[in-house]
Amino acid sequence: MTGTEAPVRIGWIDTGRGVAILLVALYHSASWLLGAGFDIPYWREINEALSSMRMPLFFALAGLFAPKWLTVPWSALWNSKLRLYVWVFVIWEVIGSVVFVLGTGMQGQGFSPRQSLLALLVSPVAPRFELWFIWALTLFFVFAKLTRRIPVGAQLAVAGVVSLLALSGWETANVGWSGSARYYFFFLAGLYLRPVILRLGTVATPLAAGTVVGWAVLSASVAVFDLRVVPGVYFVNCLVGVAAGVGVSRALAGLPRLAFIGRTTLPIYLAHTPIIIMISFLLSTPLLFPAIATVAGIVPPVLAAVAVLLALALHRAAAPTPLRYLYQPVPSMLRIGRPSTESSRPSSARPGRVRGAGRHARDTR
Numbered sequence: 001m002t003g004t005e006a007p008v009r010i011g012w013i014d015t016g017r018g019v020a021i022l023l024v025a026l027y028h029s030a031s032w033l034l035g036a037g038f039d040i041p042y043w044r045e046i047n048e049a050l051s052s053m054r055m056p057l058f059f060a061l062a063g064l065f066a067p068k069w070l071t072v073p074w075s076a077l078w079n080s081k082l083r084l085y086v087w088v089f090v091i092w093e094v095i096g097s098v099v100f101v102l103g104t105g106m107q108g109q110g111f112s113p114r115q116s117l118l119a120l121l122v123s124p125v126a127p128r129f130e131l132w133f134i135w136a137l138t139l140f141f142v143f144a145k146l147t148r149r150i151p152v153g154a155q156l157a158v159a160g161v162v163s164l165l166a167l168s169g170w171e172t173a174n175v176g177w178s179g180s181a182r183y184y185f186f187f188l189a190g191l192y193l194r195p196v197i198l199r200l201g202t203v204a205t206p207l208a209a210g211t212v213v214g215w216a217v218l219s220a221s222v223a224v225f226d227l228r229v230v231p232g233v234y235f236v237n238c239l240v241g242v243a244a245g246v247g248v249s250r251a252l253a254g255l256p257r258l259a260f261i262g263r264t265t266l267p268i269y270l271a272h273t274p275i276i277i278m279i280s281f282l283l284s285t286p287l288l289f290p291a292i293a294t295v296a297g298i299v300p301p302v303l304a305a306v307a308v309l310l311a312l313a314l315h316r317a318a319a320p321t322p323l324r325y326l327y328q329p330v331p332s333m334l335r336i337g338r339p340s341t342e343s344s345r346p347s348s349a350r351p352g353r354v355r356g357a358g359r360h361a362r363d364t365r
Helices: 011-035 041-064 074-106 113-121 129-146 152-166 175-192 194-200 205-224 233-251 256-262 265-283 289-293 296-318 322-326 339-344 358-363
Strands: none
Touching (some): 011 041, 011 074, 011 265, 041 129, 041 175, 041 205, 041 233, 074 113, 074 129, 074 265, 129 265, 175 233, 194 233, 256 265, 265 296, 296 322
């Protein structure tokens, strides 16, 4: 690979990110509808089965674009990536705290302004809501850069053991801490095992289909027989889930709208849960609840789709207004050094583009 080799767009990567964010939206839709009192317990089992693909695939694909960020100066990493994550995390923690009041009321829980404010103040070290993903991704980039001189095998081994334990029932006191323990290995896998993951996108179709079927059977078995607590079983399930996710992404790579969603995951991730909470609150009101309850089984995917579309519409509407700073930092704020450091952003970090992927060109778009 030469330093001048052009990055190649690999279509299934964008599609894979789209699949992952849709699975996340489906999970949050079902969870909040359950919290609103709708009788759809089977959606809990469905989402539990899908969980072995959802976040492992998301973090593995994020890791695919991390290698160049390990070599750029810290100022470039901060200005081009970490600053964005920190900015949107703080902004949307505040938004989430306000909307969460509706959620707690819908679930019949009490609300304490003092506790809510305290939780908001400590959120930079104890993240809440779905924003733990942004928090964890920031931490992953920093930690991967700090440890880049440690042998790769040692990094993967340690992260793998931690992930195995965390995915076998070990919980911490915070969703972000637990999520980081579970999924850092998958980020490192995307970072250091990138050729292996890219090669998964080129395997013969029958083998890819067989992997998906095998993952589905394994995931259903883990969910039905409650095998997560068996050490290592769910970890293996998640490994197979990444391979199956690549297979599904490759099969769906011809859907341009799904690829577009995959290139626009951040605004969807930020806004979809507040939207889901507000719609769930409306659906749980005495006027609407009886009618919605009769068709509750089909509501989670419909609500997830509506939330994604509204999140995209909100982002589009905000773009030409000052509300765009809900999604990006004010240019003059939190920047280190001169604005020219932004040019250090590597082209391989752009969605769907991987440098040195020429040998996988038959799956490129």
